[in-house]
Amino acid sequence: MREAALLLTACVIPCLLLSSCQAARQGQDIRCGACRALVDEMEWAISQIDPKKMIQTGSFRINPDGSQSIKEVPLARSEGNLMELMEMVCEGMEDYGERTDSSTNRKSYVRVKSRSGEPMDLSEAMLDSRVTASLKFSCETIVEQHEDEIIEFFAHETDNVKDKLCSKRTDLCDHALKIPHDEL
Numbered sequence: 001m002r003e004a005a006l007l008l009t010a011c012v013i014p015c016l017l018l019s020s021c022q023a024a025r026q027g028q029d030i031r032c033g034a035c036r037a038l039v040d041e042m043e044w045a046i047s048q049i050d051p052k053k054m055i056q057t058g059s060f061r062i063n064p065d066g067s068q069s070i071k072e073v074p075l076a077r078s079e080g081n082l083m084e085l086m087e088m089v090c091e092g093m094e095d096y097g098e099r100t101d102s103s104t105n106r107k108s109y110v111r112v113k114s115r116s117g118e119p120m121d122l123s124e125a126m127l128d129s130r131v132t133a134s135l136k137f138s139c140e141t142i143v144e145q146h147e148d149e150i151i152e153f154f155a156h157e158t159d160n161v162k163d164k165l166c167s168k169r170t171d172l173c174d175h176a177l178k179i180p181h182d183e184l
Contacts, residue, residue, distance in 0.1 A: 030131075032173035033109035034093065034138035035166035041092040042154055043161070044115065045085045049076035082151050090139035094132050097125035109135060146170050 053075040062068055075081055095113040100106070112127060114120050143150065149169050153161050166173045 028172075028174070029107040030109075030134050031138050031142070032166060033096075033098075033107065034135050035142050035170065035172045036162050037093060037096055037109055037111075037135065038089055038139050038142060038150075039162045039165060040111070041089045042082075042085060042150070045089065046076045046154065049081070051076060055080070077155050077157060079151055079155060082154050086143050086147065086150060090136050090143060093136040093139050096132060096135055097122065097127045098131045099124045099126070142170070142172065 051074060054072040055075045055078045056070050057073055057078065058068070058070040060068060060070065095111055096109045097112040099108050099110050101108065109131075110125050112120060112122055112125050146165075146169075149165060153165050153169075158164055163173075
């Protein structure tokens with residue numbers, strides 16, 4: 001009887017550990033995918049605004065010397081516009097599907113709806129409402145928890161925002177530096 005209990009324990013514990021590791025990895029994959037999709041959606045939304053449009057920022061008070069501390073910045077990269085975009089960016093997660101890498105078994109998230117109306121290759125993407133709901137929830141959590149970092153990166157037009165924001169600053173993606181830049 002005791003041997004059977006030990007054998008059962010020896011089999012159950014590794015299985016539980018393996019399933020909890022897989023769940024943690026899936027959670028990391030979806031958070032990483034949400035962050036990378038968020039960056040893509042923000043970059044696209046910013047690109048849709050006329051780069052010539054400017055907005056005045058700073059203090060409208062007059063300094064003792066009679067000057068004002070006002071500067072003009074591009075509207076697309078202004079804090080107010082970025083805040084507005086962040087309020088809507090997670091709605092775009094409904095346009096993503098899940099793809100599983102056969103060699104690593106890691107999940108990545110790809111856009112399944114074209115912005116231009118062109119047909120897309122969906123052969124490797126899985127469309128699932130639970131996946132898009134999880135992706136949207138993760139996106140909303142990232143926006144809420146990392147609002148200042150997102151504004152900082154997009155206000156200053158940093159190159160390679162996906163890796164810098166999602167991997168280095170927020171640690172949402174530990175494996176993202178190995179993902180090609182055209183994938184999520």
